[in-house]
Amino acid sequence: MSQFWKPGTDRPRPCLVDDEEGGVLFYSTPPPSSSYGYANLEKQRQRLPVFKYRTAILYLVEYHSTVIIVGETGSGKTTQIPQYLKEAGWAEGGRLIACTQPRRLAVQSVASRVAEEMGVKIGEEVGYTIRFEDKTVQGVTKIKFLTDGVLLREMMDDPLLTKYSVIMVDEAHERSISTDMLLGLLKKIQRRRPELRLIISSATIEAESMSNFFRTRKKNDGHATDDNGLKTEPSILSVEGKGYPVEIHYVQEPVSDYLQSAVDTVLLIHEKEAVGDVLVFLTGQEEIDAAVQILVEKASDKTSHFSGLLVLPLYSGLSRSDQDLIFSQTPKGKRKVVISTNIAETSLTLEGVVYVVDSGFSKQRFYNPISDIENLVVAPISKASAKQRAGRAGRLRAGKCFRLYTEDYFVKEMPAEGIPEMQRSNLVSSVIQLKALGIDNILGFDWLASPPPEAMIRALEVLYSLGILDEDAKLTTPSGFQVAEIPLDPMVSKMIIAADTLGCSEEILTIAAVLSVQSIWVSVRGKHKGLDEVKLRFAAAEGDHVTHLNVYKGFLQSGKSSQWCYKNYINYHAMTIRKAILAGFFSHASQLEEYSQNGMYKTVRNSQEVYIHPSSVLFRVNPKWVVYHSLVSTDKHYMHNVIAIDPSWLIEAAPDFYQLKRPNPAIF
DNA sequence: GAGCACTGC
Known part of the structure; x- marks a missing residue:
C-alpha cells in the first residue's frame, strides 16, 4: 500500500472501507454524532490486514482538515499514523510530518521506536527535537517528533508552521498549557492554511469537545466543506488498544482514611491474590513515606507471610538511583509494591503491575489570581485519571484495580475531566508568548477552555509593570521582545x-x-x-x-x-x-x-x-x-x-x- | 522551625 493516494492529486474518491473479514472496520455515512469508522487493532492482528487501519486513516486525513483519533493506550496510533502518512506521500515536496508529545521522554522513545520500525537511523528520515537536543537534518528528516512546547517556540520564527503538511498532537486530552495554546493557534493557522491537516489524538472523554472546537463553519452540517472540497467538520476515528481487561473493585462504604485503607488493601491483595506487582497511587511524599514505613514494618516480620513484600516509594524528589529501584526485577517469591505519586500515571510505566490501588486523590495546583498565590492541594481526581490509573494494571495480563471510593461516588460525583491546567495557573508566560506571536486580543483568543478573566488581567498587569507590555498592551521594544525570546x-x-x-x-x-x-x-x-x-x-x-x-x-x-x-x-x-x-x-x-x-x-x-x-x-x-x-x-x-x-x-x-x-x- | 503533584521552553 505504499503507493497509496498522493495527497492533492485528482482521483476518484475511494470507496468506503469494505472489510471482507467480517466488517471489523466500517465507515458510516452520514456519520452518527460525527463519528466515523472503528478500527480494532487487537482483532486486526489476527485476521485484519494492516492496510485496513491505514486505509481509514489516510481516507480521513485526505478529506478532512481535522481528524480526531480516540486511541487507547497501546493502540499504536502514535507510531503507526506518521509512517502511514509518510508512505502516502505527505512528507514530499520538502514538507514534514510533525508529531507532538507533552513530555521529552515520550518524544525520544516514540521517535526511536518509529525509526526502528522503519529501519532507519534516528536523526535521519525520522528525527526529534526537544529542548537542548535537535536530532533532525534539514531536507532529510520527514517525520519529526517534538514536544508541544518546542512547536510553540518554532511558531515565533514561522507563525504559520509552513514546514509542516500534517501536525499530529498526541495526548491532547491531558490538556497541558502548551497543548491548549497550540490547539488554539493551530485553529487560527488552519484558516490561513486550509491545506494543513491536523490529527488530534485524545481520550474518549475529550473527543467531542475537541470536535466542537475545531468545527469551524456551518454548524450542525456534518458535510460542510471548504472551497477545495475539504470537509471542515472534524472526523472522529476510534482505535481500540491492546491492553488487557482490568476488573474494577470499589469499596462498599466511603473510607475515612485513604492512607490506612491503601495499606490494608495492599495487605489484602498480598494475602488473597495471585502473583503480580502492586501499584498504589497516593498524593505526595509525606503520605508515601508513611505508607512505605508501615508496610516495611509488616514485611520485616520474617515469620509472617508479609515478608514477601518488597515495598518501594516513587516520587520525583527521589534521587535517580532510588527511582531506578522500581524497575529492578522482582526477586522470586517476592511481590513488589510501588507506592507512587501521579508520576506513575503518565510519566513512568511499570511493566509488571497487575494490581492498582487508587486513592482517588492527587495533588493539584490551583492559582488564585486575586491574591496571586498558587496553592498545591489534595483534590479528587477525574474519571479520566481514574481510568488511566486502572489501565496501569492491564499491561502484563488481565489485572485488578481497587478504588478506595464507592461506585456511587465514581458514577455520580467524580468529575468527568480534570480542570485544564490553563484554568488553574499563572498565565504570565502564556500571555507573553501569545503577544510575541502577534495575538493582540488575548481576551478574545479562541481557547479550548477560557482561562479566568481575572488571571488574564493579572498577567497583563504584571507584564505591564515589568515594562514588557506598553499601555496599549503591545510588546515593548526592545525589552518586551527580548524577554519573550x-x-x-x-x-x-x-x-x-x-x-x-x-x-x-x-x-x-x-x-x-x-x-x-x-x-x-x-x-x-x-x-x-x-x-x-x-x-x-x-x-x-x-x-x-x-x-x-x-x-x-x-x-x-x-x-x-x-x-x-x-x-x-x-x-x-x-x-x-x-x-x-x-x-x-x-x-x-x-x-x-x-x-x-x-x-x-x-x-x-x-x-x-x-x-x-x-x-x-x-x-x-x-x-x-x-x-x-x-x-x-x-x-x-x-x-x-x-x-x-x-x-x-x-x-x-x-x-x-x-x-x-x-x-x-x-x-x- | 517546616516541607517539595507533574511537566515544559
Missing part, C-alpha cells in the same frame, strides 16, 4: 536583562539556573539535620539567591571546600546582584511588620500576610525588607528564596509600579 519566567528574564547593565550577568545567570530547577537539594529521608548543616556552610547574609551562588561556586571547586574564602568577593558583588533580582521581582517585595513577634511580613502589593520559609538562610534573621522568588502556601503563606533589600531600590527598579495606585486601564 528567553524561555523562562518573564520575571527571571527581566532580571537577566537587568544584570547586563549592572555587570553581574555571570552571577545572575547562575542564580536564574538554580531558580529554574525544583530544588538543588536532594531529599534524603531522616537526614534533614545534615542538610541544614551543609546549607549553613554556604549561607550568605544577603539571602537565599546569593547562597545558591555560593553553592554553585563550591560545586565548581568541588573537593576544596576548606579553602573557600570568597566572602569579601561575594559581598562586593552582592549589592548589584540583588538589584538585578529586583529588576524582575520588585513586585514580590514584603515588609516586616514593625511589632511582629513571629516574623510576620506583609506584601507591598496587597498586604498579604506572609512569612519567611524555615528553609531560608534568612529565617529568624527577619530583615526589614525582603523580596521573595515564590510563595508556597500551607498553613501559612511562606516566602521561598528570599533576599534582603533596601526599600529605596524598589523605587529605583520600578518607579511606576511603586507610585501607581491603579494599573493602567488601557491594558484591559
Whole structure:
C-alpha cells in the first residue's frame, strides 16, 4: 500500500472501507454524532490486514482538515499514523510530518521506536527535537517528533508552521498549557492554511469537545466543506488498544482514611491474590513515606507471610538511583509494591503491575489570581485519571484495580475531566508568548477552555509593570521582545536583562539556573539535620539567591571546600546582584511588620500576610525588607528564596509600579 | 522551625 493516494492529486474518491473479514472496520455515512469508522487493532492482528487501519486513516486525513483519533493506550496510533502518512506521500515536496508529545521522554522513545520500525537511523528520515537536543537534518528528516512546547517556540520564527503538511498532537486530552495554546493557534493557522491537516489524538472523554472546537463553519452540517472540497467538520476515528481487561473493585462504604485503607488493601491483595506487582497511587511524599514505613514494618516480620513484600516509594524528589529501584526485577517469591505519586500515571510505566490501588486523590495546583498565590492541594481526581490509573494494571495480563471510593461516588460525583491546567495557573508566560506571536486580543483568543478573566488581567498587569507590555498592551521594544525570546519566567528574564547593565550577568545567570530547577537539594529521608548543616556552610547574609551562588561556586571547586574564602568577593558583588533580582521581582517585595513577634511580613502589593520559609538562610534573621522568588502556601503563606533589600531600590527598579495606585486601564 | 503533584521552553 505504499503507493497509496498522493495527497492533492485528482482521483476518484475511494470507496468506503469494505472489510471482507467480517466488517471489523466500517465507515458510516452520514456519520452518527460525527463519528466515523472503528478500527480494532487487537482483532486486526489476527485476521485484519494492516492496510485496513491505514486505509481509514489516510481516507480521513485526505478529506478532512481535522481528524480526531480516540486511541487507547497501546493502540499504536502514535507510531503507526506518521509512517502511514509518510508512505502516502505527505512528507514530499520538502514538507514534514510533525508529531507532538507533552513530555521529552515520550518524544525520544516514540521517535526511536518509529525509526526502528522503519529501519532507519534516528536523526535521519525520522528525527526529534526537544529542548537542548535537535536530532533532525534539514531536507532529510520527514517525520519529526517534538514536544508541544518546542512547536510553540518554532511558531515565533514561522507563525504559520509552513514546514509542516500534517501536525499530529498526541495526548491532547491531558490538556497541558502548551497543548491548549497550540490547539488554539493551530485553529487560527488552519484558516490561513486550509491545506494543513491536523490529527488530534485524545481520550474518549475529550473527543467531542475537541470536535466542537475545531468545527469551524456551518454548524450542525456534518458535510460542510471548504472551497477545495475539504470537509471542515472534524472526523472522529476510534482505535481500540491492546491492553488487557482490568476488573474494577470499589469499596462498599466511603473510607475515612485513604492512607490506612491503601495499606490494608495492599495487605489484602498480598494475602488473597495471585502473583503480580502492586501499584498504589497516593498524593505526595509525606503520605508515601508513611505508607512505605508501615508496610516495611509488616514485611520485616520474617515469620509472617508479609515478608514477601518488597515495598518501594516513587516520587520525583527521589534521587535517580532510588527511582531506578522500581524497575529492578522482582526477586522470586517476592511481590513488589510501588507506592507512587501521579508520576506513575503518565510519566513512568511499570511493566509488571497487575494490581492498582487508587486513592482517588492527587495533588493539584490551583492559582488564585486575586491574591496571586498558587496553592498545591489534595483534590479528587477525574474519571479520566481514574481510568488511566486502572489501565496501569492491564499491561502484563488481565489485572485488578481497587478504588478506595464507592461506585456511587465514581458514577455520580467524580468529575468527568480534570480542570485544564490553563484554568488553574499563572498565565504570565502564556500571555507573553501569545503577544510575541502577534495575538493582540488575548481576551478574545479562541481557547479550548477560557482561562479566568481575572488571571488574564493579572498577567497583563504584571507584564505591564515589568515594562514588557506598553499601555496599549503591545510588546515593548526592545525589552518586551527580548524577554519573550528567553524561555523562562518573564520575571527571571527581566532580571537577566537587568544584570547586563549592572555587570553581574555571570552571577545572575547562575542564580536564574538554580531558580529554574525544583530544588538543588536532594531529599534524603531522616537526614534533614545534615542538610541544614551543609546549607549553613554556604549561607550568605544577603539571602537565599546569593547562597545558591555560593553553592554553585563550591560545586565548581568541588573537593576544596576548606579553602573557600570568597566572602569579601561575594559581598562586593552582592549589592548589584540583588538589584538585578529586583529588576524582575520588585513586585514580590514584603515588609516586616514593625511589632511582629513571629516574623510576620506583609506584601507591598496587597498586604498579604506572609512569612519567611524555615528553609531560608534568612529565617529568624527577619530583615526589614525582603523580596521573595515564590510563595508556597500551607498553613501559612511562606516566602521561598528570599533576599534582603533596601526599600529605596524598589523605587529605583520600578518607579511606576511603586507610585501607581491603579494599573493602567488601557491594558484591559 | 517546616516541607517539595507533574511537566515544559
